[in-house]
Amino acid sequence: MVSEKDFISTDFASIEKGSFQWSSPSNIALVKYWGKKENQIPANPSISFTLNNCKTITKLDFSKKETNDTFSFDLLFEGKPKEDFKPKIQKFFERIEKYCPYLKQYHFTIDTENTFPHSSGIASSASGMAALSMNIMSLEKALNPTITDDFFYQKASFLARLGSGSACRSIKGNVVVWGKHDEISTSSDLFGVEYPSQLHENFHNYQDTILLVDKGEKQVSSTVGHDLMHNHPYASTRFEQAHTNLSALKKVLENGNLDEFIKIVESEALTLHAMMMTSMPYFILMKPNTLEIINKIWKFRNQTNIPICFTLDAGANVHVLYPENVSETVLQFIQQELVGYCQNGNYICDIIGNGSQLM
Structure with a gap:
């Protein structure tokens, strides 16, 4: 070791x-x-x-x-x-x-x-x-x-x-x-x-469109946020959940089950924010437009069965994740339904990459 x-x-x-x-x-x-x-x-x-x-x-x-x-x-x-x-x-x-x-x-x-x-x-x-x-x-x-x-x-x-x-x-x-x-x-x-x-072929060239809901400075620094997990009433359960979810996601990345991928990834995003909302002091890092986007994504997924989902960092911006083979339809949905919730209509299209590169 x-x-x-x-x-x-x-x-x-x-x-x-x-x-x-x-x-x-x-x-x-x-x-x-x-x-x-x-x-x-x-x-x-x-x-x-x-x-x-x-x-x-x-x-x-x-x-x-x-x-x-x-x-x-x-x-x-x-x-x-x-x-x-x-x-x-x-x-x-x-x-x-x-x-x-x-x-x-x-x-x-x-x-x-x-x-x-x-x-x-x-x-x-x-x-x-x-x-x-x-x-x-x-x-x-x-x-x-x-x-x-x-x-x-x-x-x-x-x-x-x-x-x-x-x-x-x-x-x-x-x-x-x-x-x-x-x-x-x-x-x-x-x-x-x-x-x-x-990695299952479903996850090759996976797409991440980042919706910039709030471009301001973070409400709480990552260091402060991590420290709030000390003595947090739900910390031990959360740490166990992360181990369990990683085990489940490992299977998903191998078998390509996008329904299970969506459940794990969205649950993880919401759990992260739940930890912040139940810490002392407590913070709400999502903005109203974050919730609007999440609800729009859920509605679109239910209506179309297209495997689109969201995840969040410790902030208000939304990462929209989806397979490459539905990118044209999803981008059209993002432009028509979601961009209006972004600050100044700003968003970034990204894709799964390979890491650092010598230039």
């Missing part, structure tokens, strides 16, 4: 300067991670679809410093200095220094941009931390060319997790499991793993 100690690196060559660039996608959880233990360890396992179009592109330039006493970096967002992002990167470097002791030897210029609009209501912490972690691992591989590809991706996911928990699911694979689960032997609390079984 892989442990944290396996990711502590000690054997390095010397490089004066260089540059790497990676893109990493966002992901959407089907079974939700909500609640965590110390050191970004999940309280329950989760499984996600990797997206393709909504991604962060990060370039990392590095040059050797004369002194090794502090972290040194400049941060640019879309080519312009972004000082308010720097504390999060500083904290990330502090968390991973134990595993990447070479970081203080270099000055970094981190230049990052998103393919989706800034402040669109789509969380960029997962894609952003994943892209930065891929760049750091490219530097590590340059310093130690003997590391294997398996180690490269495992450690990238491990590092990304320490920046943003769900970022570990944005490294590699179209379906990714994070958190120890009895029926997935390769699963780990320390990093995400590619779903190990054959």
